[in-house]
Amino acid sequence: MTDLQQRVEQLLASHDPTTTEPADFLGAQFDAGLAWVHFPEGKGGLSLARGRQLEVDALLEAARAPRPDVARNSIGLGMAAPTLLAYGSEELQQRHLRSLFACTEIWCQLFSEPGAGSDLAAVATRAVPDGDEWVIDGQKVWTSGAHGADFAILLARTDTSVPKHAGMTYFVVDMADPGIEVRPLRQITGEAEFNEVFLTGARVHDGNRVGAVGQGWAVATTTLNNERVAIGAGADREAGQIGLVTERWRTDPSVRTPGTHAELLRWWVETEVTRLAGERLRQSLEAGQPGPESSAMKLAFAHQAQKVSGFALELAPEEGLTYHDWTMVSPERGSFLGHGPGYRYLRAKGNSIEGGTSEIMRNVIAERVLGLPPDHRPDKGIAFKDVPR
Amino acid sequence: MTDLLYTDVEESLRSSIRSTLQRSLDEGLPARLADEPETDVSGLWRTLTQQLGLAGLLVPESLGGAGASAREAAVVLEELGRAVAPTPFLTSAVIATTVLLVAGDEENLPALASGERTATLVLPWTARRGAWTPVHGSAEPVAGALGADLFLVPIPGEAGGTSLRAYGRDEVELEPITSLDMTRPLARVTLTGAGTEIVSGASADDAVDAALAAGAALLASEQLGLAQWCLETTVQYAGTRTQFARPIGSFQAIKHRLADLYLLLVGTQAAARQAAGTLADGGDAHELSIAQATAQAFCSDAAVHAAEEALQLHGGIGMTWEAPVHTRLKRAKADQLALGTPDRHRSDLAQLVHLPAS
Numbered sequence: 001m002t003d004l005q006q007r008v009e010q011l012l013a014s015h016d017p018t019t020t021e022p023a024d025f026l027g028a029q030f031d032a033g034l035a036w037v038h039f040p041e042g043k044g045g046l047s048l049a050r051g052r053q054l055e056v057d058a059l060l061e062a063a064r065a066p067r068p069d070v071a072r073n074s075i076g077l078g079m080a081a082p083t084l085l086a087y088g089s090e091e092l093q094q095r096h097l098r099s100l101f102a103c104t105e106i107w108c109q110l111f112s113e114p115g116a117g118s119d120l121a122a123v124a125t126r127a128v129p130d131g132d133e134w135v136i137d138g139q140k141v142w143t144s145g146a147h148g149a150d151f152a153i154l155l156a157r158t159d160t161s162v163p164k165h166a167g168m169t170y171f172v173v174d175m176a177d178p179g180i181e182v183r184p185l186r187q188i189t190g191e192a193e194f195n196e197v198f199l200t201g202a203r204v205h206d207g208n209r210v211g212a213v214g215q216g217w218a219v220a221t222t223t224l225n226n227e228r229v230a231i232g233a234g235a236d237r238e239a240g241q242i243g244l245v246t247e248r249w250r251t252d253p254s255v256r257t258p259g260t261h262a263e264l265l266r267w268w269v270e271t272e273v274t275r276l277a278g279e280r281l282r283q284s285l286e287a288g289q290p291g292p293e294s295s296a297m298k299l300a301f302a303h304q305a306q307k308v309s310g311f312a313l314e315l316a317p318e319e320g321l322t323y324h325d326w327t328m329v330s331p332e333r334g335s336f337l338g339h340g341p342g343y344r345y346l347r348a349k350g351n352s353i354e355g356g357t358s359e360i361m362r363n364v365i366a367e368r369v370l371g372l373p374p375d376h377r378p379d380k381g382i383a384f385k386d387v388p389r
Numbered sequence: 390m391t392d393l394l395y396t397d398v399e400e401s402l403r404s405s406i407r408s409t410l411q412r413s414l415d416e417g418l419p420a421r422l423a424d425e426p427e428t429d430v431s432g433l434w435r436t437l438t439q440q441l442g443l444a445g446l447l448v449p450e451s452l453g454g455a456g457a458s459a460r461e462a463a464v465v466l467e468e469l470g471r472a473v474a475p476t477p478f479l480t481s482a483v484i485a486t487t488v489l490l491v492a493g494d495e496e497n498l499p500a501l502a503s504g505e506r507t508a509t510l511v512l513p514w515t516a517r518r519g520a521w522t523p524v525h526g527s528a529e530p531v532a533g534a535l536g537a538d539l540f541l542v543p544i545p546g547e548a549g550g551t552s553l554r555a556y557g558r559d560e561v562e563l564e565p566i567t568s569l570d571m572t573r574p575l576a577r578v579t580l581t582g583a584g585t586e587i588v589s590g591a592s593a594d595d596a597v598d599a600a601l602a603a604g605a606a607l608l609a610s611e612q613l614g615l616a617q618w619c620l621e622t623t624v625q626y627a628g629t630r631t632q633f634a635r636p637i638g639s640f641q642a643i644k645h646r647l648a649d650l651y652l653l654l655v656g657t658q659a660a661a662r663q664a665a666g667t668l669a670d671g672g673d674a675h676e677l678s679i680a681q682a683t684a685q686a687f688c689s690d691a692a693v694h695a696a697e698e699a700l701q702l703h704g705g706i707g708m709t710w711e712a713p714v715h716t717r718l719k720r721a722k723a724d725q726l727a728l729g730t731p732d733r734h735r736s737d738l739a740q741l742v743h744l745p746a747s
Contacts (some may be wrong), residue, residue, distance in 0.1 A: 013745065108469035149506075182733075183698060191497060217662055246742075246744060250743060250744065255746070256745070256746065256747050258746065261739070261746045261747075262735075264733040264744060265686075265736075265739055265744065266735070268549075268738065268744065269683055269686045269738065270656075270687070270733065271658040271689050272683050273657075273659060273660045273687045274394065274656060276654045276656070276659035276660055276662075276663050277656045277658075277682075279390060279393060279659070279660070280393040280394070280655075280659040280743075281655075281664065283392070283393055283394050284394060285390075296651065296655045297655075299648075299649075299652055300652055300655075300656065305544045311679075359641075359645070361648070362641075362644060362649065362727065363641065363644060363645075363648075364538035364646040365488065365648035365651050365652070366638075366644035366645070366647055366648045366651075367644070369623070369651060370624050370647055370648070370651060371628070372619075372624060372627060372628060372638040372639065372643075372644055372647065373635075373636045373638050373639040374639060375627055375639055375644075376635070
């Protein structure tokens with residue numbers, strides 16, 4: 001038995017996974033260094049290779065141990081944690097990493113704005129210093145889960161006299177601040193997974209700054225690369241939308257026609273190959289931080305989720321004409337696979353927009369992976385305040 | 390889970406092959422073979438065999454080979470595919486060698502391993518595992534026959550099963566076929582002698598099936614290497630070719646196509662490594678077949694698309710005989726049809742993963 005396996009056994013022995021409260025179990029898992037084994041000791045890890053987390057997760061899964069609620073806290077787990085580890089102060093790491101892993105703190109992301117979508121570096125929300133605090137004013141949008149979040153990662157402008165990428169700073173914000181107002185934004189599924197967030201004189205202590213003043217873009221890039229890994233990962237064959245379609249095919253001969261058979265097999269092959277590519281990327285990431293290559297996986301995932309979920313409607317047309325429920329709700333967690341086929345088809349449309357549109361992903365791949373020459377950019381080298389908007 | 394990355398040993402093998410090919414393969418040769426099919430290309434194979442031992446890569450050391458695995462053979466094919474090198478590596482050192490290894494023939498293997506002789510499996514180049522019939526007198530189009538010394542032919546046996554036989558050069562008649570891809574020229578092979586039986590019955594069928602499966606699995610790596618050449622060459626061209634006072638690679642219309650091609654190659658590489666890795670690991674036969682059919686269904690089309698994109702994005706230059714893009718297009722299209730078309734491999738998958746047509 002390896003040291004790592006022994007540690008998992010000890011955790012399971014001291015905290016019975018069937019009777020321990022999930023938050024307590026996850027807290028103990030963090031303390032044992034088994035939350036993210038590639039993080040340092042004392043911060044939820046053991047300084048091991050990233051890939052060894054798979055061993056831990058497999059053992060915990062086999063023991064039916066509580067797992068972090070990834071759907072509800074994807075921003076906290078997938079983005080805030082690696083960003084705090086890379087750029088956060090010791091104090092911020094101590095304050096948040098454990099509760100974030102235990103999901104007693106839910107996080108959201110205050111990045112996009114009405115005027116800063118694909119051009120994220122154009123954020124106009126201002127952070128102005130006031131003693132040892134910053135005063136934040138502006139509007140954020142597409143904020144998934146803001147209605148249930150305790151904390152947020154925020155990208156704000158701290159200097160308008162320098163070019164756009166150089167004038168941003170990254171903060172951790174307490175969503176309970178009276179200067180923050182969250183309004184639901186209803187989306188095409190009928191639900192409101194995301195929100196508009198208005199910041200009016202919200203106050204953030206300087207101790208909640210992540211990275212140096214003006215370093216916000218570099219910090220945000222770490223966050224986004226991790227987001228793209230989080231969105232792009234998937235391990236089992238026929239996981240996701242394709243699994244719902246193949247199950248239907250195998251159990252219901254009435255849906256089988258020659259045309260759909262050919263299409264089904266094409267999607268089976270494409271999704272299987274994407275699974276293998278995800279596995280290959282995971283193997284190559286085991287040692288280091290994710291790079292822009294992960295953008296490719298997000299592109300593939302979005303394309304396939306959209307096509308396969310649309311195909312599912314054609315496969316069972318009578319059912320495809322129905323919809324589970326249009327009632328407006330603000331769900332606690334996002335879901336790609338829940339509800340009916342109509343919901344899945346509509347929700348998948350967001351996959352090529354959220355976390356960077358597929359068009360921006362293609363720019364990232366072309367310029368940062370392939371090294372193609374940059375596009376013509378009229379705002380390059382110009383102070384943010386002088387950029388026409 | 391199969392290791393889908395490359396080991397240091399594999400990377401060093403790659404750089405040896407690449408530098409040898411750069412030294413020994415004239416870049417204009419692939420196109421010239423269409424005009425001068427009689428050109429003697431055996432010198433290239435001799436160099437690769439003598440300097441790098443490629444002929445015996447898959448042959449055990451006890452029979453004079455290198456005792457390497459399908460993973461290394463896959464890396465070799467990536468490099469040969471990049472250069473569309475006219476060599477019998479796939480047909481002789483992979484497919485025919487696998488026939489003999491699985492059939493348990495030790496007599497012919499040492500001469501194949503040393504590169505002294507080359508062999509080919511005589512079946513139409515479109516055959517795939519479980520989808521071929523014994524040869525009645527002659528077969529076409531056969532790859533790797535021109536220039537071969539030894540011809541491995543499954544023929545109908547007297548007892549009704551298959552008889553796998555070895556024929557010498559003087560026991561067959563070869564008629565060259567003008568081929569879409571003249572870097573892997575095809576021929577009609579007619580049996581004129583009696584040959585010598587290697588194995589018969591189920592053992593013969595197994596040997597042929599295993600060889601066709603290995604060929605299909607590793608053809609994916611040739612397709613990968615070829616597609617990577619297309620992407621890299623086109624990226625380079627788009628970065629230097631100027632129109633409207635800008636490199637054309639700065640236009641999103643070009644960028645996005647190349648980004649999509651990159652994405653396609655990320656998948657191609659994963660599928661090809663999975664097929665090579667599972668073949669080398671020799672695990673569960675069912676998983677092996679899934680990996681092979683998946684790789685062929687995906688990588689065949691990917692290589693063709695890569696070559697087609699390269700041609701379009703090179704503009705008029707890409708359409709010329711002088712530019713090397715057409716040599717990759719011809720190989721890619723021929724590879725797509727070889728060892729089972731993508732559609733046929735998808736049909737195999739339907740059986741393998743229980744998604745019946747009706």
